[in-house]
Amino acid sequence: MSCCRVIQRVIFFAGVLLAVIGCHTSRENLATFNRHYETGRMDSAASFAAQKISRRDRPRGDDLLWMLQLGAAERFRQQYDESTFWLDLAEGTLRHYALNRNEIADSIAAAVINDTVTPYTGTIYDGIMVNTYKALNFMRQGQEALARVEFNRAMDRQRRAKEEFAEQIQAVRERLEKNQYSRLARRSIENADLRTKLEQTYSSLDEFEAYQDFVNPFSTYLAGVFFAATNDYPKASDLLRQSAGMLPDNPYVLRDFAEVEQALNTGSTLKPTVWVFFENGLGPVKEEVRLDLPLFIATNKVRYFGVALPQLVYRPAAAAKLDMWADGTLYTTEIAADMDRLVQTEFKKEFDGILLRTVLSAIAKAAAQYVLEENNAEAAAIVMAVFHYATTAADVRIWSALPKNFQVARFARPADGWIDISLGALPAQRVQLPDCTHTMVYVKMVSTASRPIIELIPF
Numbered sequence: 001m002s003c004c005r006v007i008q009r010v011i012f013f014a015g016v017l018l019a020v021i022g023c024h025t026s027r028e029n030l031a032t033f034n035r036h037y038e039t040g041r042m043d044s045a046a047s048f049a050a051q052k053i054s055r056r057d058r059p060r061g062d063d064l065l066w067m068l069q070l071g072a073a074e075r076f077r078q079q080y081d082e083s084t085f086w087l088d089l090a091e092g093t094l095r096h097y098a099l100n101r102n103e104i105a106d107s108i109a110a111a112v113i114n115d116t117v118t119p120y121t122g123t124i125y126d127g128i129m130v131n132t133y134k135a136l137n138f139m140r141q142g143q144e145a146l147a148r149v150e151f152n153r154a155m156d157r158q159r160r161a162k163e164e165f166a167e168q169i170q171a172v173r174e175r176l177e178k179n180q181y182s183r184l185a186r187r188s189i190e191n192a193d194l195r196t197k198l199e200q201t202y203s204s205l206d207e208f209e210a211y212q213d214f215v216n217p218f219s220t221y222l223a224g225v226f227f228a229a230t231n232d233y234p235k236a237s238d239l240l241r242q243s244a245g246m247l248p249d250n251p252y253v254l255r256d257f258a259e260v261e262q263a264l265n266t267g268s269t270l271k272p273t274v275w276v277f278f279e280n281g282l283g284p285v286k287e288e289v290r291l292d293l294p295l296f297i298a299t300n301k302v303r304y305f306g307v308a309l310p311q312l313v314y315r316p317a318a319a320a321k322l323d324m325w326a327d328g329t330l331y332t333t334e335i336a337a338d339m340d341r342l343v344q345t346e347f348k349k350e351f352d353g354i355l356l357r358t359v360l361s362a363i364a365k366a367a368a369q370y371v372l373e374e375n376n377a378e379a380a381a382i383v384m385a386v387f388h389y390a391t392t393a394a395d396v397r398i399w400s401a402l403p404k405n406f407q408v409a410r411f412a413r414p415a416d417g418w419i420d421i422s423l424g425a426l427p428a429q430r431v432q433l434p435d436c437t438h439t440m441v442y443v444k445m446v447s448t449a450s451r452p453i454i455e456l457i458p459f
Helices: 003-038 042-051 061-076 079-100 100-112 124-140 144-177 182-190 192-201 217-228 233-246 251-266 337-374 379-388
Strands: 273-280 286-291 307-314 323-326 329-332 334-338 403-413 419-423 427-434 439-445 452-456
Touching: 003 042, 003 061, 003 286, 061 079, 079 100, 079 124, 079 217, 100 144, 100 273, 124 144, 124 217, 124 337, 124 439, 124 452, 144 217, 144 323, 144 337, 144 403, 182 337, 182 403, 192 286, 217 233, 217 273, 217 334, 233 251, 251 403, 273 419, 307 337, 323 403, 329 403, 337 403, 419 439, 427 452
Parallel strands: 273 439
Antiparallel strands: 273 403, 286 307, 323 329, 323 419, 334 403, 419 427, 439 452
């Protein structure tokens, strides 16, 4: 065998090995982080996430994902400056990808191995939650002016979300349609057998009613409460009106809107109020599901042809709801936003593009097997089939530190300044409110195995 041929084979097998390793690294890293985070080992979760960020001038790979994870873990640790630092970097990275949308679209469309080789560029709800968490950090530190800036940014993201998402999807679709295998991919996707498999596998996609235009009801409502608590009633009224429309069954939201409207109309101010926010449980993760596909190439010389797709898996709440007692009256939290529903809304809208990219990648690998078989390169064709199988991996990257849902209760400030909070299966906690007009009590629990965090934000 010639030296040149040996070098070519070494390079090929090295490429196969690197591709296989790359396909599984993100999944293993996420699983490790999740084990730390789910059990409340936030020091370990933060340390692990920090090690995964490349710290280069230009973001690469999974940098954005780990900035998000680290920002959330530091926030849970009540390291607000550190949390804001990483969320700031995440916001800058989101901005970088938004400004280089065409470049990213080219990268995604050209990915032959699978979606995991492209950078994690974030989701619409990632961006909204980045600004929401930064606002919460600033409120906790008493920096109301900076919190106001973050809420304005979050609301601006929501206004632009629908248009930007459509532009992003269109940019990738246009490039995919130029692929030489696009017609074969369409035939595979439209096959009745595959459609049946997809309907069976993804039957839960219609489980939740979609939120409209990517709006996060919690972010909108929290912003409305912030502006109400800081006496900006015109802005609060607008945001709480939107919140009441999205959350018509939540009596606390409706009460807030009604009281702000009354203050506006009468020139009065809100009576001293307590809001209890509950960041509850663990949001969805993604897992891989493999499907065999019909192959519209007239040959039996393809040894493997299949795809791997991401599927949302829903994780548990830390508690169904929280109960509070104030002045002898019981209050129970109600849903302010269902993150399962929010994540699913965006996932469902982008699924057709994920499916098309995945099928195109599979067809390109199958075509390579076919060419090798046609040229009697059986050994190489077998290696290509192994490569196809090994690199058939779904992109399961997701900001897994987000909660399952956000809840709220609100009531008049108790005369004695104390409230008791029932934390599900954990012992109840008695909380003394700070000496102020209004108070946000922010409770965060990721699971029954973790220690709850209770933050007091005075106004």
